[in-house]
Amino acid sequence: MIPVEYYIILSAILFAIGVAGVLVRRNALIIFMSIELMLNSANLAIVAFSSVLKSFSGQVFVFFVIAVAAAEVAVGLALMVEIFKAKHSIDVDQMNSLKG
């Protein structure tokens, strides 16, 4: 059996990649994918922990995270489509109509 530490280290790496992706990439869609990676790295950690701890509440939590992520996708993609229609770009650096 693979030790649980491996899963946690993998999830930490995935989380770090996700955070880096949000900070580095400028395309809104890619940023959003990086955020999904962060959520899924958390899911991996939770599932790994709950299999070690023999606890079901963690697995239930993962279902909630998946469901909520789907709800976020619905809102996020709708927003991106709207902005793309107006600007033909979803580059966040070009979202500069708000300045003070």
Place this chain on the structure above:
Amino acid sequence: MNLTSQDYQVLAPYILLTAWACVLLLVDLFIPKERKSVTALLAALGLAVTLGVTLSQVGIEQVGFFNMAALDGFSTFVNALLLVSGILGIALAHGYVKRMGIERGEYYTLLLFSVSGMMLMAQATDLIIVFIALELLSIPLYVLAAFARPQLSSEEAGMKYFLLGAFATGFVVYGTALVFGATGTTSLAGIVAAAASPSTSTLLLTIGAALVLVGFGFKVAAVPFHMWTPDVYQGAPTAVTAFMASGAKIAGFAALLRVFATAFPALAVDMTAVLWALAALTMIVGNVIAISQTDIKRMLAYSSIAHAGYILMAFVPYGNPAVRDVSIAAGLFYLVAYAFTNFGAWGVVIALEKKEEKGLAIADYAGLGRKHPLLAAAMTVFMLSLVGLPPTLGLVGKVYLFRAVIAGGFTGLAIIGVLTSLISAYYYLRVVVTMYMKEGEPETVRETWLSLTTALTAIVTVVFSLLPQSLFEWASTAVLKLF
């Protein structure tokens, strides 16, 4: 595993409001386009009924849903404040959305869903529920921020709010995962028990708690997680901004208070220093950048960041049981003061705003004192309250807050608070000076509900400052119960 009526009693206000919102979504389909005021009225009625139910629960303390939600003095107090914010939010929005040509029934339904998420947040005693409540309050707000579509600034505000909000959620979920891994439970009471046992990994628990703090830092707009705030507050429809600035902040702080004060008292040694730095930075950065703003929405956005810093001060002594309850009460009192002042100030902004984002520069307020003395007087009250000058609720809130912080032994932080308040006087009073000393011909709109809201919040801000004791006593009963 059966649910009893006691379980339903714990979440009765929340269940009622959510059910009302679902039904309203359906009913709205049958309300003709030109009569959407009916939807607004029904939504406000739902909030008022829920407020009645909440107030009928004062004094009841129990848990329900297998220790996942709690009903106590704290949740009742915060829920009542949130419901009042919701009603004020609808009163401000009603005329505004019509005037801006964005009147759609969903506005009010989304607002109800968001309020229900905020209420759940104040009652959550399990990190799973905290997460669900966080999303339930955030997702409708993303949509509301982009509600003025196809206006590009509003869409961009929605997009930025969405991306950074989802980013923050990622931190909260990963932090929760680590806390779960360290303690084997997501229940706040279970975490306290597990944290006391020596076999628990403190490292994992501390990192988890820190990640949760980062996530909530984004939500309440604490520096250095504040970058989205000015853009989102400026781009979103003003009525949404008003609601977002109070509601989301109240809920975020309520959750932070409950999670940290009940689940992580063991980490107070590490967390106090972090919270101290967050509070100090937030006050300094918010107030200093606000000075250079020329747009009233942006200025109020930085002011809301600064106020997040003041409220964060109430958290710093959370690990000290002797002053914990007093500082929580001071924090809650300050939230009340901030909510009323904030709604009033945004109400005045709405009264002066014209289509296509005109009438939003501070220079546009010139001459308001001569042309609309009452409106200018109300704005003066709100600005004084935001600075913390008498005779306003803002002053009393700051006094209680500084007193609690000093009692907790953080005099340095209180000094930073006083100094930054002095800085803030410059940009708040500049608005007052512009209104009374400069010549101009500002045009305002007259809407019954808008005028009522502005008048009511101005009166509350002044009158309650003269008799703050009763309100503070109520806030003092709103202590957290550890179940």
